[in-house]
Amino acid sequence: MFANVQRQNRLAAPRLAPCRSHHPKRLESDEPPAKCARLSEAPSDGGLLPSPGSPQPPALHSPQHTGPTCIGSYLLLATGDNRALHLHTGQELQCKVFPLKVYQNKIQPYIHLPWHRNITGIVEVIQGETKAYVFFEKEFGDMHSYVRSCKRLSEEQAAKLFKQIISAVSHCHQSNIVLGDLKLRKFVFSDKERTQLRLESLEDAHIMTGEDDSLSDKHGCPAYVSPEILNTTGTYSGRSADVWSLGVMLFTLLVGRYPFHDSDPSSLFSKIRRGQFCIPDHVSPKARCLIRSLLRREPSERLTAEEILLHPWFEAASYPCLADQEPSNTDQLVPDVPQTCDDLDSFFC
Structure with a gap:
């Protein structure tokens, strides 16, 4: 189970903060976390994210995973659109998962760019031992x-x-x-x-x-x-x-x-x-x-x-x-x- 998650921010505010104000949280391990019991009856969206530490490739799209996964304060819901739910506020977000070694390069443009209302900002980053979980604002279609x-x-x-x-x-x-x-x-x-x-x-x-x-x-x-x-x-x-x-x-x-x-x-x-x-x-x-x-x-x-x-x-x-x-x-x-x-x-x- 994930342990010692350092909580630096809450997402209770209606306006999401710019990405530069969020520092990555660190998870002790990428071992499979426990299911969240109170949300175990949430309806399936047809494809759910596997546990982060699952050794079976591909790690992010395994059809054998049967339940939601907790990452820190978030519940990862669906494989297809990478939706996530904040457990304390109920706020829905998007989650992208990157290998830990390359995620900083992936998010560098977000950090470099000043905040703008027409550009998606990073809400939070949670680091595991092998992966980084980057949370973005929810979207309503492209x-x-x-x-x-x-x-x-x-x-x-x-x-x-x-x-x-x-x-x-x-x-x-x-x-x-x-x-x-x-x-x-x-x-x-x-x-x-x-x-x-x-x-x-x-x-x-x-x-x-x-x-x-x-x-x-x-x-x-x-x-x-x-x-x-x-x-x-x-x-x-x-x-x-x-x-x-x-x-x-x-x-x-x-x-x-x-x-x-x-x-x-x-x-x-x-x-x-x-x-x-x-x-x-x-x-x-x-x-x-x-x-x-x-x-x-x-x-x-x-x-x-x-x-x-x-x-x-x-x-x-x-x-x-x-x-x-x-x-x-x-x-x-x-x-x-x-x-x-x-x-x-x-x-x-």
């Missing part, structure tokens, strides 16, 4: 799934949500953090009403030194990757590549499909390199202008994240006057199944 369910968004709604996305990205860029692998799925809702967004993950982020944002990393989701990443064998501007991905996101919000899409990766990359796309007639002129200001083949011609926030489309979209129309090209819809992009990593070697 943007990719939301757009898929809505077909596409009205310009009024898209502007409200996209402005929050840009605010998060701009804050990162001003703090010398380039996000990389930026996509709709990385933004999640903070509320049940789905009006407040935040960036869910900084695990692919790069901490830059000064104003130089040169990157050589070619990892990314094919639908969102910029032309210069495909064309260059050297470095590219990380901030400009992020802005291209933002252009793909805005197009998808307003149209309900990706601007560049093909089932064959080589054909998809050819379309991205050419940078040619068609914006449907129902998209307003100011929204067209903004999309074309982001999806420019030449990185230096794209707006910066700070400049995007000043674009007149955000104000104009506050007065909706466009009738909704269904997308005409159904094969370009956002995929119905989760797109992990892991099977296409070989194209970015």
Whole structure:
């Protein structure tokens, strides 16, 4: 059983504190903890986390585990979405588990970045002998799934949500953090009403030194990757590549499909390199202008994240006057199944 957990913080406050105010707690052992008797009748979510010290691989996804697991003051609930419940306050959180040797590198961008309402913060870190348990704020679904369910968004709604996305990205860029692998799925809702967004993950982020944002990393989701990443064998501007991905996101919000899409990766990359796309007639002129200001083949011609926030489309979209129309090209819809992009990593070697 876990012992001598040093309790430094309680989560009774309604507002979660920034991550830098939480110091890791230390667990004496990663041996399997005892089940929490008073919560033993909690309904199963179909897949529960195994005990942290379980020798059977994979440790985090063993289907043989049959009950909730206590980690310090938390109850880990489900394997699929890594939900956790604080035993004293009843507050639901998200939990990510990292090998102890690498977890500090994984959470370094969270520590480096000043707090922002549109970026997920770390609530607490608990260290075991071999693993670190990092607790984040609860989420209420991601943007990719939301757009898929809505077909596409009205310009009024898209502007409200996209402005929050840009605010998060701009804050990162001003703090010398380039996000990389930026996509709709990385933004999640903070509320049940789905009006407040935040960036869910900084695990692919790069901490830059000064104003130089040169990157050589070619990892990314094919639908969102910029032309210069495909064309260059050297470095590219990380901030400009992020802005291209933002252009793909805005197009998808307003149209309900990706601007560049093909089932064959080589054909998809050819379309991205050419940078040619068609914006449907129902998209307003100011929204067209903004999309074309982001999806420019030449990185230096794209707006910066700070400049995007000043674009007149955000104000104009506050007065909706466009009738909704269904997308005409159904094969370009956002995929119905989760797109992990892991099977296409070989194209970015």
